[in-house]
Amino acid sequence: MKQSDRPSGVSSAVQCEAGGGGTHEDVKVDPDERNDGQQKPGSPEINNNKEKTRSKSSKQRHNHKERTADVKLCGEDENLCESVQVKKRRVKDEESPEKHDKNQSSGRKRKKTSSEHEKAEKNKKTKKDGDQEKKKKAEESDKWKWWEEGKSSDTQKWSSLEHKGPYFPPEYEPLPDNICFYYDGQPMKLSPATEEIVTFYAKMLDHEYTSKEVFQNNFFSDWKEEMTKEERKLIKMLSKCDFSQIHKYFVEKSEERKNMTKEEKQVLKEEASRLMEEYGFCLLDGHREKIGNFKLEPPGLFRGRGEHPKMGKLKKRIQPEDVTINCSQDSKIPAPPAGHHWKRVQHDNTVTWLASWLENIHGRPKYIMLNPSSKLKGEKDWQKYETARRLKMKVDSIRKQYRRDWTSREMKSRQRGVAIYFIDKLALRAGNEKDDESADTVGCCSLRVEHITLHRRLDGQEHVVEFDFLGKDSIRYYNKVPVEKQVFKNLKLFIKHKDPEDDLFDRITTVKLNKTLNECMPGLTAKVFRTFNASTTLQDQLNKLTTGGMTVEEKILSYNRANRAVAILCNHQRAAPKTFEKSMQLLQEKVRHTIIIIIIILKAVQRLSEQLKKLQLQETDREENKVIALGTSKLNYLDPRISVAWCKKHQVPVEKIYNKTQRDKFAWAIDMTDENFQF
């Protein structure tokens, strides 16, 4: 039962026609079909099983890149010679400038009123309303309708920027005297720095990964680095360390937090909002904009996703001396904490970040940036969807081109053609090369031979490719896809004379692939296909699933089904909620119960059947949503105007589709879109 309740996720759910043309119109989201007893992609058990030991370093693997002979391919298969002459056709550029033309976006309402005027209007109105109302309205009128202004420069991100700098997490509070670390059975007082690291480990004790060898080794060697000489001399083995008392202490503490009175919680809340008030906003070009992550990341133990080779390493506390501040020259420079100084203060208006530092795990930069509701993020987001819409106009010719590449005499063109086909048809990510310092995950270009299995026929279908690999965040991608004969032949060719751990596409890289795409359409890269296919799927599904005469609840179910189709396409998953089975049974029980009641009390039929209907909708919705995360696509891939237009057209309150945060982020779309907008 544990296994059987796992839907296949991707496998049978997304059935795309093998055919370059209409790609995703046959997305099926039939809950019954999805329960085929296959393991849920991405579940922990799976990830463990799926762990593939890389027998070669990526450098070694890289050498295999050149392995496929770049000879004339004639003779390898009977179709190879047919298009020897065909040169890569130049696709006409449709030279439309990268800038989105806001006035041409369909459904766009041009507000004639200046924002000044609106402000005055609103303020006037508030006079007679209550205090609460007044505040709300005033806030609203403060909101910056940046989308009503002309497009701003691509390179210069701001002309003035002022902020308070990042918020530093509180210093370490040593443990009380009665709480102790034990080594080899003996209590041992540790130096504060050493003790702090112990608390990181102790807090995680009931997590499964503290039992992993990699985690323990990384932790122990990083911990030893931070010990005093004396401590290092004494503490030789992690297995002799006893953190249980400390662990218990923190469990109790968190219990206490949970049991705080309303008043105590209120105090905490006010403290947080004071912090937000002070550090959570910046002044950008005269507008108060919300910051996304104004709190610096506190120290702790790194836990990457999947089988990460660096799990358990110490993530060090960030000091002011590590932080670079970015703000405008003439602004009030944020003050570093007393007795400290910043690493650097710069005034670079070609970037959007307010502060940055290097994290010590990978040595990569991290940034403090604005909230998605900000102009800087919103405009970029809008632009992204406009690029995806431009792809819509171009996609037919691109599909034609990659199909031609399938029969090219050049190996690299064939590989590129198949790779773009996968990216288009399956919404795979580009798949950059990764080093050995991170989890072994892949995308399209980094697929290895071992990640696909070719089936001449399978389950009554021809030319089936079985994908099985760990993608971003070590989420498993498992899918059986019928592909066109020529693709199948090419794949056979690509894997010939290769070992399982060799690259499937050894003649191409993401950079080359994106370069090709860019020549087809300015601004086109691999990830645009995900946005494009996601939004196209949503639009198509909404058009198909929504009919007149539906109740709002039914329409919402339609919307969620459409949303789900996208999530399945993009392989957005989540762990099935812990108590799913139980709550589902409960829900089913309720449905049954309601049915019985209806039979017994005929008089109440009208009222109760409505109740039943809602429950059933909820049931279906939840079942279908079991392992599907809708949020990501909603937030990142789906042109919000599709949803807004749909809401307006079908009189569905937009609040039913977007929560507060999402309404803030998509304020531009909500404001500008009318019911006729089509993606």
Place this chain on the structure above:
DNA sequence: ACTACAACTTAGGATATTCCAA
């Protein structure tokens, strides 16, 4: 052309808050 790096988007899990039925 290749590499390294910087900057930005996308992502799932953890935690906090809200909601709803008993």
Place this chain on the structure above:
DNA sequence: TTGGAATATCCTAAGTTGTAGT
């Protein structure tokens, strides 16, 4: 009123892509 489920928010890891340097 309360406890557990649902939902929202927070957090930060992990991708992609553009660019500068060689």
